[in-house]
Amino acid sequence: MDLRVRIGGLTLANPLIAASGCFGYGVEYADVVDLRTLGGVAVKGLFLNEREGHVPPRIVETPSGMLNAIGLQGIGVRRFISEQLPELRRRGAVVIVNICGTTLDEYVEVARILSDAEGVAALELNISCPNIKEGGITFGCSLTGTHDVVSAVRRVTRLPVIPKLTPNVTDVASFARAAEEAGADAISLVNTFLAMAIDVHSRRPKLSNIVGGLSGPAIRPIAVRMVYECRRTVKLPIVGMGGIATAEDVLEFMIAGANAVQIGTMNFVDPFIWRKLMEGLTSYMQAHKISRLQDIVGTVDTTAREKAWISS
């Protein structure tokens, strides 16, 4: 059985990737999950320098989901390379570094520093975090901004470049196209949906940041639709995510058009989810006599659904 996925020059052993912001720097989980068994680990978003992030409350539970406004707390790219990367390499993780910037120059510098480090497999460009004021999502909500960040990073690295798209736009597929034209090796989507929850007794927002990003199974059907739209628009490999909780959910994203997937919120609920997803994928492949999992990518059959009952 072949579960491999190609993204640019990178081959992942399987399509299951830990989502950035949901898996620390990976090292935190190294004793719970054999990192070697994951397709990849997308580490928590890194700026050039350390950031403290927002004050609590940083998360709030919502129906079948959660809002977060962590504010990209992080140790900065240099400390990541010296303190976390060696352990990730020792554990055999395929390390995808999620990079952030408040300016174009910061993305470029972080990308350059990581390209010189040993043991980074790919760069995921965070142009979609809804929880910070400057940079990030402002690039991801503008077609020229998306194009500029991707092409600027493209020029300074040989590593696969994977912009992570925001769903907080009217037409996500146009952003996929902008990324493709700028030289991206793949795209990942979706980041969280900008959302809000209010305590009716105190009339205060439940998050200190007032608004935050919605994730979890609540968003899954929207994310699947967005992956489907992007698949129809670009040839790039797509890394799909949004509330994946079961192997069936993984398959749904892949049939919609994702080559690989990321698991985020449900890893909080079940840190042992990886084994269950892998078992589910292999038993599906056996049951449907599929030898290469990539053969199901983008195979959603809409023809029967498009037939009218009554011709007019």
Place this chain on the structure above:
Amino acid sequence: MPSRIDTVHDVDAAVTANRRLSVDYNVLSLDASEIATAARPGQFVMIRPSRSLDPLLRRPFSIFEVLRDSGGRPSGISIFNKRAGVGTSLLSQLEPGARLECLGPLGRPFDPVDPPAEAWMIAGGVGLAPFVTLAEALAARHTATTLFYGARTATDLYCIELFDALGVRIVLATEDGTLGTHGRITVPLEAALHRRPLGQPVKLYACGPTPMMRACAILAAEHGRACDVSLEQVMGCGLGGCYSCVAPIRRDDGRAHHTRTCIDGPVFDAQRVVWDVMAEHG
């Protein structure tokens, strides 16, 4: 520190008892020998209150008791649950035989002191939860231990018999004066600190509402006593993945940083907590 892969277990635990203490409080016993065997005082578990996706996240609970079989071997744990939201309401209603996913033990444990030092545990409300396991560890070391336990009213003081059985001296306070000292628990604590000669060592352990822990930290500093606190923040994963549960903690460089209470805590040196910030946002 031992590698965590040997000590963190995700147990599909059967509920063996649900002891209802009042309308709002219950003690839920779970069959989880792996967790019970590995547990150290003050550690916690992450419990999934439902198998459905709503409510979604696990909730952190201190390991209240380590339960033992007739041979004295650890066979399970209990949690001290206060009904507050959707998850804790579900946990208050469970009957024996129900099953729950329970992940643990997690977090940095208490460091129990040895004689001749005494241990003074200060609990407010549901903050009683981590102190049974600490009291057991202290009793095993023959450390003289006192529990200062405060609540709003006498009927909100629970499970004192567990501490009695371990030989713990008990000092109570209620805000309405229905039992023990009339007022906050820090009133008898402060009096005891004044009475204790400096040559006689004592370590404080506090868990409860932020204002109570802050008051304990200030009293401990004034009297030159060590004080550990167990912080409870809203937690997403319990393993260091989500960065939800941070508290402002001073590091060795003297600067405060947002620090994850799940893996760097929940137990911290009280003097490292930036209480002004905690009080504002906690």
